[in-house]
Amino acid sequence: MVDAVSTTNAASRINTGGAMLASNFETFLSLLTSQLKNQDPLSPVDSNQFTAQLTQMAGVEQQLLTNDLLTSLLSAQQGAGLTGAANYIGKEATAVWSANKVEDGKATWSYELGEDAKAAKLQVLDSAGKVVWTGDATELKQGVHDFTWDGKTTAGGQVADGGVYTLKITATDTAGAAVDSQVLIRGRISGVELYDGQPYATIGASILPLTSLIALDEASTATPTETAESESLVSKVASALNPLNLFS
Template sequence: MAVNSVTGPGSNAAQVSNTSGATLASNFETFLSLLTTQLRNQSPLDPLDTNQFTQQLVQFAGVEQQLKTNDTLSALLLSSQTAQAGAALNLVGREVTAFGQTSQLSDGKATWNLDSPKAGVTATITIRDSTGALVYTGKKDLKSGDQDFVWDGKRTDGTKAPEGLYTISVDAKDAAGNAVEVTSEVAGVVEGVDLSTGEAILLIGDIRVPLGQLKSVKALKA
C-alpha cells in the first residue's frame, strides 16, 4: 500500500502570500518615509496634494486586505485537504461502492452495478478499452433499482479481450422509446490512497476513484 503525503496547493499559496506581505510592508515603510520627508520640506505657499497621498494609502490598505484574505483561504484549503486525507485513509481495507464507469477486467470478468429508475427498460451497453476503442456492444433488459452487469471479457466478435481497465456507457430507453438515465457504479476493496494531486483518490486495484464519487462503505466480513 502506497500512501502519498499531503502536499497540496495550500502550502505554496501561503509561501507566496508571506513573501508578498513582507514586500508590501517594506514598500509601505518606504512610502511613509518619503511622505514624511515631503511633508516636512513642503512649501507653505505650494502645499502637496493630499488626495494623492490618500489614494496611495487606500491602495496599500486594499492590497494588505487581499493578502490577509489569501492567507485565510490558504488555511481553509489546507484544513479541508487534511480532513479529506484522514477520511480517505480510514477507508483503506474497506469495501466501497462509488459512482463510475471504469471497471477492471480480471479473471475473465468485469462488473458494474447499473441503477435504473424504472422497470421495462432496454439498455444498449457499450464497452471501450483504455484507448477509447470499441470492444463490446450489446443489449440488456433492466429492472427497477440496482442490478449487476457482468461482462465476460469477450469482444462483440467473440474474441477474448486482454485484462485491464474498461469503460462502460449505457443508452437506455423505456417501452415508449423515451430516454432513461441509468447510472453506473463500481465496487471493490480500497487498497490505497493517492494524495499527490491535492485530491484524495481511492485505489481499487488499478481503478482510481475520487473520494467525492463514493456512494457506500462496508466493513469486510470476517
Template sequence: MDPVTSTAASAQISSGRTGLVSNFETFLQLLTAQVENQDPLSPLDSNDFTAQLTQMAGVEQQLLTNDLLTSLLAQGEGGLGSAAGYLGQEITASWGATRFEDGAADWNYELGADAHVVTLEVVNGAGNTVWSGPAPQKGAGIHSFSWDGTTNAGGKVAEGGTYTLRVTAKTAGGQDIEAQPLITGRVTGVEMYEGEPYLVVGGSVLPLTSVFALSMAQNDDDAETGSQTQTQTQTQSNAS
C-alpha cells in the first residue's frame, strides 16, 4: 500500500475538483436547456425540478469542501505541520523582540568581531528608545544581556510590554561591525499569524524563518541526574 502524502492528497483533490467543476457546468447547461425547451402544456414536474436543484446544490457544496480540504492540507504542510517539529527544541533566532516579564527582559547579542564600542538600545512598541547604554561585553561571539526595566529617565516600565533590542558595534576607527540581537531558548508553542508559523520561546513570539540554529533540548531530569553523577564522581575522587 502506497503512503498518502499531503502532496498526493492535494493532487487528488485538485483532480477531483476539476471533474466536479466540469460536471457542474454540464449540469447547469442541461438544466437550462431542459427548462427552455420544455413543453408549455406539460411542464417539468415540480418535484423533479426540486430534486435536480438539490443535486446541483450538492455538487456546489462538494466544490467548496474540496477547496477547504486543499487549504487545510497546504496549511498543515507549510505551516503548523512543519513548525510542530520545533516543539521542545532549543533554538537560536535572529530576533530582537521580547516581553518584559517578572522584572526582566532577556536577550543575547552577537558580534562579528571584537569591538571598541558596543551600544545597546531598548525600544518600545512605539519605536521610542526607553533605555540605552554600553554593552556588558565587546568581544566577538554571543553574549547575554538582561534589562531590569529601568529607563533612561529613571522610571520603571510596566510588566507585559514588548521591547526590542538594537545593537550597534564599531571599531576604534569608527567602522561598523556586524552585530545582531538573538533569542535563544526552548520552543513551548506554535502559533499562526496571517498564514505564517510563529514559535513561542520564553517571552518572545518569533517567525519560523528567523531561526538559524536548532539543538535537542536536554531533559530537566536528565540534567539533574547528570549533575548528581558529576558531584558523586568529584566526591569519590576527593575521598581517594
C-alpha cells in the first residue's frame, strides 16, 4: 500500500532524516580525526582513500543543506496553500462530509441519492459513534435533499449546543437493493485555516478539508429581502412609465 504524504508528514520525515545524517556526519568526522591521529607514520593513509573520504563527507554535508532547503520549501508551500484557499471564501460550496456541529438546537445536512429510492433511513451519531437518533428520510427522489435535525434524541432528550454529530444514510430500491447515497454539507464558505499543514474550510458550523469539496459556485451578493425590494421597485417604475400597459 502507498500512503498519501501530507506536507506535515513530509517535513517530519525530512527533519528525521536530517537528524540521522547530522549524527552520521559527526560520527564520520570523529572517526576520520581519530584515524589521522592514530595512523602509522611509516604507513600513512593512502591519498586516494583520504580524498574519497573527504568527498563522502562533502556529500553528507550537501545532503544536510538540501534537507534544510526542502524544509523551507515545504513551509513556503503551507503559506501558499492557505493563500490559495482564501480564494474560496464567499463561494457557495458542496462537500462530501458528514460531520456537523449543533447550533441553536439544530444541525443541517444534505444527502444525495443516485436514483429514486423506496426507503431511506437516516441516523445521527455522536462523537463516540453511538446512534442518538434514527428516522426515515422524507425525500426519496434522485438528487440532493436537505435535512435538518432538531437536536432531539430518539429517547426524547435534547442535545446541547456545540456537540459534533455525523449523519448516516442507508437507502434501498423497490427490490431491496442498496441505492448509492452520500451525505453532503452545503453552504457559503466563511473562512479557511490550516490543520496539520492541510487547508480546511468553514461552512456554517462545519469545518472540513478542502479535498472534500465537490462543487463551487459564485455566491449571490443580494439577500432575498434585497431581491424582493428590487423587483418591487422595478415593477413600480414600469407601472409609472407605462400607464396604458403598452408593454403588457
